[in-house]
Amino acid sequence: xxxxxxxxxxxxxxxxxxxxxxxxxxxxxxxxxxxxxxxxxxxxxxxxxxxxxxxxxxxxxxxxxxxxxxxxxxxxxxxxxxxxxxxxxxxxxxxxxxxxxxxxxxxxxxxxxxxxxxxxxxxxxxxxxxxxxxxxxxxxxxxxxxxxxxxxxxxxxxxxxxxxxxxxxxxxxxxxxxxxxxxxxxxxxxxxxxxxxxxxxxxxxxxxxxxxxxxxxxxxxxxxxxxxxxxxxxxxxxxxxxxxxxxxxxxxxxxxxxxxxxxxxxxxxxxxxxxxxxxxxxxxxxxxxxxxxxxxxxxxxxxxxxxxxxxxxxxxxxxxxxxxxxx
Numbered sequence: 001x002x003x004x005x006x007x008x009x010x011x012x013x014x015x016x017x018x019x020x021x022x023x024x025x026x027x028x029x030x031x032x033x034x035x036x037x038x039x040x041x042x043x044x045x046x047x048x049x050x051x052x053x054x055x056x057x058x059x060x061x062x063x064x065x066x067x068x069x070x071x072x073x074x075x076x077x078x079x080x081x082x083x084x085x086x087x088x089x090x091x092x093x094x095x096x097x098x099x100x101x102x103x104x105x106x107x108x109x110x111x112x113x114x115x116x117x118x119x120x121x122x123x124x125x126x127x128x129x130x131x132x133x134x135x136x137x138x139x140x141x142x143x144x145x146x147x148x149x150x151x152x153x154x155x156x157x158x159x160x161x162x163x164x165x166x167x168x169x170x171x172x173x174x175x176x177x178x179x180x181x182x183x184x185x186x187x188x189x190x191x192x193x194x195x196x197x198x199x200x201x202x203x204x205x206x207x208x209x210x211x212x213x214x215x216x217x218x219x220x221x222x223x224x225x226x227x228x229x230x231x232x233x234x235x236x237x238x239x240x241x242x243x244x245x246x247x248x249x250x251x252x253x254x255x256x257x258x259x260x261x262x263x264x265x266x267x268x269x270x271x272x273x274x275x276x277x278x279x280x281x282x283x284x285x286x287x288x289x290x291x292x293x294x295x296x297x298x299x300x301x302x303x304x305x306x307x308x309x310x311x312x313x314x315x316x317x318x319x320x321x322x323x324x325x326x327x
Contacts, residue, residue: 003028003246005152005231013037014153014163014198021153021161026231029151030242032103034163036198041067045162045327046099048108048119049195050128052139052172053213053317054185056080058296059137059176060279061130063097063110063117066327070094071283072110072117074130074137076178077296082277085178087132089113090285103151103165103196104143125170126194139174141192148242149194150235154226162199162225168211169218169237170194191218193318204326208251210264210273212299212318219303219313221264221271223251234269236303236311243306245269255322258293262320268304271313273297273320287326294321 006027012034014025019039038044047064060075073088091097091112100106100121108119115132125142149167156162171187191213207225212218222233227248234245245268253262262273275295283290299316 003232003244005244005246007244008033008151011035014161015039020158021155023155025163026153026155028153028231028244030148032105032149032151032165032196034102034151034153034198036101036163038101038198038200040200043067043160043200045197045199045201046097047195047197048099049197050119050139050141051193051195051211051319052190053192054172054176054183054190056183056185057176058319059139060294061117061128061137063099063108063119065094065097065099065110066288067094068092068288069285070097070110070112072112072115074115074117074132074135075279076135076176077277077279078178079277084279085135087115087135088281089115090283101198103167103194134179136177137174139172139192141170141172141194142187144171144240147240148237150220150233150242150244152226152231152233154199154229154231154233156202156229160200160202162197162201164199164233165194165196166211166220166222166233166235167194167196168220168235169213169240201325201327206322206324208320208322210262210271210299210318210320212273212313212316214316217311217313217316219271219299219316219318221249221269223249223264234266236268236305238305238311243303245303253320253322258295262295264320269301271299271301271303273299275320289326290323292321292323294319
């Protein structure tokens with residue numbers, strides 16, 4: 001089975017010298033090949049989001065620059081007690097934020113307001129350290145040989161576009177300290193997900209995102225923000241190999257009760273997501289605002305691989321979310 005989207009196999013610049021979208025960059029990749037050479041000020045978005053699932057915790061880290069501010073945070077959910085621990089910081093004008101122009105190479109770092117995040121990326125994997133009041137995380141995310149990730153450029157127009165890398169099902173190991181308690185986790189039963197973003201966004205946008213992993217399988221699904229662009233960010237991963245799904249998907253969920261099951265369907269996707277916890281995040285900075293409902297839970301259903309075989313997704317753990325942004 002094939003997708004209508006163009007696969008890119010050689011390095012390419014995201015932008016032309018004048019800052020507009022390079023049409024040769026529109027397509028998808030199995031490994032990061034785009035250089036996010038953004039130019040200008042005011043509409044550029046850069047971020048690194050890492051989500052980590054361990055047997056005891058779910059961890060979220062975001063380091064971002066929106067030009068006028070850096071919005072950074074660390075979040076931990078104790079899966080046994082359902083206690084949330086979080087630190088969120090807004091740094092005016094994104095002071096001190098450093099982001100490389102390639103995914104998987106170089107160092108990203110943010111600091112301010114009592115929070116520091118350092119992300120060191122190399123050919124063998126990524127090392128992350130995050131420190132906030134009452135929280136310390138030391139995380140290693142090895143890059144297995146032959147592991148593939150989904151890179152996609154979404155084109156709204158020559159001056160509005162986004163490059164995303166969704167790297168799902170990476171093994172993770174490390175150490176988490178919460179107050180006086182320390183927890184270790186190993187890559188045998190823990191995994192990480194990367195959302196790398198570089199682009200120039202419209203002022204108002206809504207997206208859906210779901211990602212889950214388990215032994216030998218992972219799923220990446222998106223919606224709404226890509227509709228009508230000709231690009232999608234949907235993929236199945238089996239033993240680290242990417243199976244690109246080019247269909248726009250139908251998302252069905254209850255915005256009055258986020259913990260009811262979600263349905264995500266298409267020609268190659270028949271998925272039900274069963275939430276066990278809802279995280280709500282809201283930011284209001286005048287003309288700028290965000291509301292995100294991120295639900296953690298388990299997947300059931302199936303997705304179709306490139307050879308037409310259906311792959312069972314029952315028991316995968318991860319999240320599904322709706323995010324509404326004015327930015």
